[in-house]
Amino acid sequence: MGEFIIKMPDVGEGVAEAELVEWHCEVGDPIREDMILAAVMTDKATVEIPSPVTGTVLWLGAEIGDTVAVKAPLVRIQVAGEGGELEAVPMAETVPIAPSSPQRGDGARRADEGASSPSIRQPAPSSGPARHLLPAGEKASRTVPDTLAKPLASPAVRLRAQDCGIDLRQVIGTGPAGRITHDDLDQFLARGAQPQPAPTGLAKKTAVEEIKVTGLRRRISEKMVLATSRIPHITYVEEIDVTDLEDLRATMNATRKPDQTKLTILPFLMRAMVKTIDEQPVVNATFDDDAGIISRHAAVHIGIATQTPAGLTVPVVRHTEARGIWDCAAEVVRLAEAARTGSALREELSGSTITITSLGAMGGIATTPIINHPEVAIVGVNKIMTRPVWDGSQFIPRKMMNLSSSFDHRVVDGWDAATFVQRIKALLETPALIFIES
Known part of the structure; x- marks a missing residue:
């Protein structure tokens, strides 16, 4: 040997x-x-x-x-x-x-x-x-x-043993390196061993689970520390009436072609951001703070913060400025699925110039997004809620949503940040403007 x-x-x-x-x-x-x-x-x-x-x-x-x-x-x-x-x-x-x-x-x-x-x-x-x-x-x-x-055992075996009230230390494992298998549990029960009854009622819990921070979770941790320690954030929250946008979205989804992806609010926001960046290029930038160089990008590569089983990743919709609404929708779905299944390529996970973060229906009233370093801006989408809005003579139900956006205050002044968000607000509240070419 x-x-x-x-x-x-x-x-x-x-x-x-x-x-x-x-x-x-x-x-x-x-x-x-x-x-x-x-x-x-x-x-x-x-x-x-x-x-x-x-x-x-x-x-x-x-x-x-x-x-x-x-x-x-x-x-x-x-x-x-x-x-x-x-x-x-x-x-x-x-x-x-x-x-x-x-x-x-x-x-x-x-x-x-x-x-x-x-x-x-x-x-x-x-x-x-x-x-x-x-x-x-x-x-x-x-x-x-x-x-x-x-005892050595797979999660499925441990769960079954817990459900049966079996102490795995009493079971003899016949698998590799003494690993306990489902057959070992069957034999243990067949020998007449009595499962221990599951505890009932209230009981004190003293267990402490220690989880080592590794892999993607460690990368996320390091990225967050870098962003919050080096970027002076300013967060601007604005309320937006998306009633007309939601009506338009529903109509477009009802008449979409079989090969077209169902629209969410994100493609409309992406196109609104592209039009606004033409007027406010300062937000579509990256900042090399070590070299003291700001790079303003003509291309609009929008990162879409996506939750995966392993943690948060940011796949990138490249050249959004050259994509229409339906193309943006299809690419967001494709990249999100690739990130969740682990099939995304390296180039699909890097190179963003500005990021969107959204928690969907769990988006809360307002958030304070952390900028994806070395970018200088991130746009946060909060949940849509129907609320009474005063129109000057009466309260009427309207679909309202907040945008919570953060900016690197070293690069983006408060006035520019507010102008950027207000322009997006105008486009989303009058969605026909999104489709008008400049």
């Missing part, structure tokens, strides 16, 4: 390191050639690392959330015949998506491995402070008290 060492691959574009966001294997797991071992995240994308060999995992070189340098040892695999070293070839990159298997905390993972495998999972020497690694092929043991060892 030999030992094969897989190193962190070069994920391209001059990237010297990447963050480990997911393991698809455990120490002791049998693996086959081309099986996905791990996933690492670069600036915008997740890259999957396959195994070039068939064997058994002896050692994993990093914890989830660690930053691993290119060519650092990542996995050691026991193989038949002679061993060796190889830099794995990464799979195609995708946008960050929710992991297919749960990411457990460091403490829980170490307890699992101590209870199920004689090898200690050691972090890679390239990530963080110096650490002691086991020599190749050397085994180490760890004793974990039964009361602390967390």
